Structure formats: structure tokens, C-alpha cells
Amino acid sequence: MPQTGLHIHDLHVSVEGIEILKGIDLSVEAGRVHALMGPNGSGKSTLANALAGHPHYTVTSGTATLDGEDILTMPPDKRAKAGLFLSFQYPAAIPGVKVANFLHAARQAVRPGDLSPSKFRAMLFEKMDTLDMDAAFLGRYLNDGFSGGEKKRLEMLQMAVLAPRYAILDETDSGLDVDALRSVGQAVHALRATEEGKNCGFLIITHYPRILAHITPDVVHVLIDGRIVMTGGADLAHRIEREGYDTIRDEVASRA
């Protein structure tokens, strides 16, 4: 009986021979919102990249399953096809590849043949409307010359178009950009309001708690030095907002 949820168990990840994640246990259930918070260098983006299959990140031990499927043995495109989505902090620019063509290729790859070209277009315009995006976006080259805010919006549009089962949003550095926070919040709510997206599980990775004013998490995890040291409810995020990470670090040290 396959187990639903994105389950990460005792995950160890190295970059260039240096261990960054030292045994992560984390489960995101369908339809729930988890926040992963932590100071700079704690390994938040490493977790996101390792789950998505970035070749520079080496999983040395542990497991990760998505609705019962082992994703760690899959190449990155198969992970996307299995229903995983990663929104990047700094998405790559690909000159010459138009946004519309890319979105169509991605949708076709993830959900082959489920929409005719005209239905795809209609769906695309509807999603863009929801995200307050101008149709001119579609004719531009992927992330090429995009501002930070435009890149973020395009990431969110891709999430809307692909309607993943689990979305990891790497918002590590976007804590200070109010427009970016708003567009991410808007996109998450919009996806959850759709039939395809209502059961999507989210893992929102952030340094600053401010994004959580736009999306209320069900569960908050604190990552320090490659380990999850504390897990709680939305109130844990408020505590971090008030006290920062130092008191949590001290508390964990005194427990040890």
C-alpha cells in the first residue's frame, strides 16, 4: 500500500565531499503547508536541490519517497513527472526559448496530452490572469533580462500550470521583497483553490518569517547545521520573528 505524502528519512547530503545535511527526517502530507526555517548556511537550499536532483548535490544515505515512489533514483525530469515541483530562488535564464513554448513543453512532459493546444492556451491565460501577469510575458525569453519580481512570478506561473502534488518553494532570500512575498502567497492560495491543486503539499523554505504572514503554515520546522532541531505549529514562526535563531540554538545546545 503506497504511502501518500513526501517523506524524507535520515537524509544525508554532501556537496563536494562536505556533508551539509546530516540526517533529515521530514514528512509533508498532501494538502498541508510546512515551513522549513533556518539561518543562513543551515542547509535549506541544499535540501531543496537534493530533492529535485541537482547533479552537484550528492545524497550519501537516506530515503525520499513521493506518494510511495522512491524519487532519489530518478533523474530530475522524472521527479517532476512524479509530481514534485521546485521553485528556485535564482532560476536559470535561457535565451531564445520563449516562455509560452517552455510552459507548453513542461506541461506536455509532466501531463502528456491532457490538454489540446487551444485548451492549454485558455488555461494559461486564466492562470496568468489570476497571477496578474501580462500576456507579453509569453513572448519573452525564459528569465532572460527578467527582474527578480518577474522571475518569481514566472516561477509561480509554472507552479500553477504544472499543478504539482508537492511544491517546494525556495524563498530563502525573498523575505525582504514585499511584492515577491505577495505573489508567492497569491499563487499558493490560487493553486489550493483549484481541483488539481487542492491536495498539493507545500514545503516553504525561508530564512525570514515574513512570508508566513501571507501563507499560514500548518507545521514549522527549524533547520540548524544540517539537522531539524525543532518542529512546531505556526507559533514557532512567531517565536523566531521575536527572538531570532540564537535562543533556539542555545535551547537545543542545553538539551544535548
Next chain:
Amino acid sequence: MHNETERRAALDAFVATPSGRGRPNRYWKLDLDALDVSAFTPNAASTTVTISAPNGVTACSLEEALDSFADIVARAQEHRGNGKFAHLTRAFAQTGAFVHVPAGRIIDEPIHIHTRANDADGAFALTIIVIEAGASATVIEEFEAVPGATLVYDSHAEVGESARLTASAIAHVPADARVYVTRSARPQRDAHVAFSHADLGAALAVAEIDITLDGPGANGELDALFFPSAKQHVDLLTRVDHRVGHTTSRTAIKSAANGSGQGRYLGIIRIIADAQGSDASLRDDALLLSRGAHIDSVPALEIAANDVKAFHGATIGAIDEEQLFYMASRGVPRDQAEKMIALGFFEPVIEKFPTDSLRKQLREALEAKLA
């Protein structure tokens, strides 16, 4: 056409003129200087030139033009290209095309010059294009060759004051054919020339493209792409010559190679001492899609004036892993992502080609090479 004495002199000049591509030659298997022309037995049946033009343009064979437009042809001939392969064309060509757009005439519909190599004996054609002052036209130079053919082609455009010429050529011939193409243009005061060019393989495709900016305010734009695959060789030379001050130019080259494809690009910008206030840019990007592929790229900026702007930028390498990962993270498999990125890489040059059908033809040909 040329008389016997002129042909002899042209052949001698062909033999005596170095190809100008002596370097880099580390990986290059062909010696263009040593090209043996004794195999050519040119005859009139080897080459067919077809011209189609909208109303308002004089378009005829070069043979006819030598009778009716002798002066105009003679004046244009003075300025035509004098590279190695231009000499070769002159030595053997018995046919060609002539296009004349009268002063002030604006022609929107493209003029087509189609040159076909009918057999393996060697096909040779000369084209003369004259755009008079204030006129504007688009010329599409098309090539066709039977398998095993050799096509040698030379065209020259005189572009009068404030005139505009957009000229485009795609060399897309059978994989065992050889093409040697020379294209040149001389825009005068405030004239504008936009050249686009594509070499999509042939056993050997050699192209030499020259723009000579010969009046203040003259502007030249040169966009080219090439893509040798399998065992194909492409050799491209571009030269923009700023002969007078306050002239501007932009050159952009995109190349890729896969299989054991070999490419060589030599890009020359020349600004003579008197050409103060000129502005030139040269950008070339090369994408290597297999281990056996090789592209040599050599920029040569010969700048004798001190009050000018000259930019040069170049990149060479494989497809960026971050781009591939990004596309994969959205479900696009690696081979499809590579294809999309490579096609996208060429897109800025493809967009410079003047008609939808040319752009479509290019995208399809490139896609086939990436399959």
C-alpha cells in the same frame, strides 16, 4: 561575361590569393589554399539561375544585363569582392543574375535569386545587385545542388545614398555537396545593409561576407549562423570595413557543431585611421554539442583610428548544466531540453532573416540536425 584573358587572370589570382584562414589550423583538416580546381569542367548546362522579382525592379540574367545595363554592371564590377573564391567565380562563371532597383523605389516584396548546381562538373554564378539612392529592397539568395555538386557563387551589392538593402542567403545543400559563397555590399552615405547568412552544412561550406562602409552614416548589420554536423566543415569569414568616419556596424555570429562537425570563423572589423567616430561591434557565440565537434573562432579587430567605439565579445562551450537542470526540474527530458536550448541559442540570428518562410526553413533544418 568575362573574356578569356580576364578568366585567365582571375584563375591566376585565385591560385595566388591565400584563403586568409591560415590560422587557426590545429584541428582543421582542410587546406583551402591547396584546393584543386582541375576537376572542374564547367559548362553552361551545369548552372541554372532563376530570378523572380516584383514590379518596379529590373531583374534579368547577367548576360542580358551586359547588353542593356553595361555601364551599371561595369561600375558595380569595380567594387566586387576580391577574395580567393570571388576570383574563382570570375574565372569560370558563364551565367548570373542582375537586379536593379531605381532611385527612390521602395520594394516590399522580396526578390528571389535561385542558383542551382545541376551536376558534379562545377556550377558558377555571378550576381550583381544595384539599389539606387533612396530605394529599398529585400533580396533572397537561394542555393540548390544535386548530390556531389560543387557550387561557386559570388554576389555584390551597390547600395546608393540613403538606400536600404536586406539580403539573405541560406546554404542548405546535400551533405556531399560543396559550396563556396562570396557576398559583398558597399553601402554609401546614410545607406543601410542588413546581411543574414546561414550555412547548414554540406561536405564543405565556405563563405566570405564583406560589408564595406563607404560613406558617412553608412550602417552595416551582419548576422550569420552555421552548424556543421556529421563530418561537415564550415568555414566562415566576415569582414566589415569602415572606410570613412561616422559609420556603424554590428556583426553577430552563432555557431554550433555536433558529430565530428568542424567550424572555423574568422571575424574581421577594420577601421582605418580616417574613419573617426565609427562604432563597431562583433559578437560570436559557439556551442559545442559533442566531443568530436570543433569550432575555432578568431576575431580580428584592426583599428587604426583613435576616436571610435569597437566592441568584441565571444563565448564557446557546451550547454550550461544549470539550464539543463532547470528545464529538467520542470519535467523536460535532457535530450529535449538540449534541443530547445540549442534552437533558442540560434533564435536571435534566425529572427534577422526577412521572411516567415525563411525562418521556418531555418528552424526546421536546425531541428533536423539536432534530432
